[in-house]
Amino acid sequence: MSDVFGTENSLRKADFVADVVNRTIHDLVIRCTRTEEIRDYYYLSVIGYGGTVGPAFGGSLVGRTAIPISEVAGMPARLEDRTKKVSDNAGGVVDTKIRFPIWMDPVSNGATPMCQAFGIVRDLLDQWVLEHKNGFPPTILHLTDGESTDGDPSQVGQEILSRSANDDAVVFFNCHASSRHSLKIEYPSNDSQLPDEFSKTLFNLSSPLPEAFQRVAGELGIKTEVGARGFVFNGDPVSVAQFFEIGTRPANLR
Amino acid sequence: MTESRVIPDLSVSCYLAPKQGSEARECEDSYSFNKTRRRFCIADGATEGFASRYWARLLVKHWTQYKKPFETLEERAAWAKSLGDRFDERWRDRQLSWFAEEKARSGAYAAFVALWFVEQGSHLRWRAIAIGDACLVVWRQKAILTSFPLDDPQNFGFRPILLPSKSSVQNTTLEGIEERTGEALPGDVLFLLTDAIAAWFLRAAKHAPEQILEFEEMLNRGIRNDLDEFIERARSNGSLRNDDVGVLRTQVAP
Numbered sequence: 100m101s102d103v104f105g106t107e108n109s110l111r112k113a114d115f116v117a118d119v120v121n122r123t124i125h126d127l128v129i130r131c132t133r134t135e136e137i138r139d140y141y142y143l144s145v146i147g148y149g150g151t152v153g154p155a156f157g158g159s160l161v162g163r164t165a166i167p168i169s170e171v172a173g174m175p176a177r178l179e180d181r182t183k184k185v186s187d188n189a190g191g192v193v194d195t196k197i198r199f200p201i202w203m204d205p206v207s208n209g210a211t212p213m214c215q216a217f218g219i220v221r222d223l224l225d226q227w228v229l230e231h232k233n234g235f236p237p238t239i240l241h242l243t244d245g246e247s248t249d250g251d252p253s254q255v256g257q258e259i260l261s262r263s264a265n266d267d268a269v270v271f272f273n274c275h276a277s278s279r280h281s282l283k284i285e286y287p288s289n290d291s292q293l294p295d296e297f298s299k300t301l302f303n304l305s306s307p308l309p310e311a312f313q314r315v316a317g318e319l320g321i322k323t324e325v326g327a328r329g330f331v332f333n334g335d336p337v338s339v340a341q342f343f344e345i346g347t348r349p350a351n352l353r
Numbered sequence: 354m355t356e357s358r359v360i361p362d363l364s365v366s367c368y369l370a371p372k373q374g375s376e377a378r379e380c381e382d383s384y385s386f387n388k389t390r391r392r393f394c395i396a397d398g399a400t401e402g403f404a405s406r407y408w409a410r411l412l413v414k415h416w417t418q419y420k421k422p423f424e425t426l427e428e429r430a431a432w433a434k435s436l437g438d439r440f441d442e443r444w445r446d447r448q449l450s451w452f453a454e455e456k457a458r459s460g461a462y463a464a465f466v467a468l469w470f471v472e473q474g475s476h477l478r479w480r481a482i483a484i485g486d487a488c489l490v491v492w493r494q495k496a497i498l499t500s501f502p503l504d505d506p507q508n509f510g511f512r513p514i515l516l517p518s519k520s521s522v523q524n525t526t527l528e529g530i531e532e533r534t535g536e537a538l539p540g541d542v543l544f545l546l547t548d549a550i551a552a553w554f555l556r557a558a559k560h561a562p563e564q565i566l567e568f569e570e571m572l573n574r575g576i577r578n579d580l581d582e583f584i585e586r587a588r589s590n591g592s593l594r595n596d597d598v599g600v601l602r603t604q605v606a607p
Contacts, residue, residue: 129456132453134407187521200451
């Protein structure tokens, strides 16, 4: 995750990933905001893995999982001052100072203990489903920059895929981010173009893209075939950002 | 010699209900009427917006109090801008959380349909304008005479164009205002309906018109519990989408 990512030489992969995750959480919070209140439409867990494996929220949320979005909104690790271009209500735009929440900072470390991380996710799912039998099945977005360093994740990954709530299976999407400018493969419907066993393993652990997710992909200009899986291989910064957009936007509860 | 003119009287009944699972204070539909000026309107604040309930209320309240003809784009733009400014003013000096502040930057949106009557000899003529998917349905002799701007229940739910509170983006919407006019005969009933109940109404008119008669009878009697039970039944049997319900019924005296 310390590699340079994309075409901007100063951009470390870890910085980019932390930014995408913070923005994704930010957007989820905004979707749940009703004037000055937050509706708890979502509960969030973020698991990081590298040198350590476990909950990745910083600040007051350290160590916590399955957190109601209202609490997530109210407790970012800090608020950063940023500049954003907003309408001046007269046909132009002006730079406006905004407060942007940061929940987690970039971490880069060589190891990729994917099996251990999947095990934590599976246990979280089991607990969640036990407590919310009639709830909406959880969505799991997995982002990795390399192969598992603690064994084959297939079995524990299949255990995640097999979980369901209210008779619907969980949605498990996988995104592999690469710095090598290799050919990226987005949302394939079969594994014939995938280059190696690792990519095929992640493909097999990825849920088919439900219709609502396919619609969002289409809106982002991504064409998907029938049977497309929620899987990206050799993703660049654009595909990583889109992966989070596709994985979270369909749950827009109007 | 003076001509004797007896302009028919108008009777009004109305109903608002929040979506199932929400409280009355969360209902983002709003209506207003002024019988003296013969002005009636209903608005549906978009849940995704900021303070949409307030925006919907502002629109209906001020439209029914408005005294000018409301004919030209310039006049309509000035009216909408003054309300947009008033909306922004309400939040300007408030200390908001980061998420409310962010949401407030995008403002509120609402669907809106307004109805007024003008005298034409001893008759009344109705005029209406509409933005988005709130509808006017003219009901004559137990059948739909006009439904406007949508007349097919299949056409609801496709991201309608809504009236924004941000004045910088109001004009495009205002240019697309739809207008309609028609003769108001004695006994005609004109319903202003927000989207979910409008779609229900159009379906029921085709497949179960007795349901509309039952609903109308309840509106006439104005017994809140009966109406609530009717709506609950329609939601339970799947004929009515779970959304806020807003109805303003105006009848020209028979």
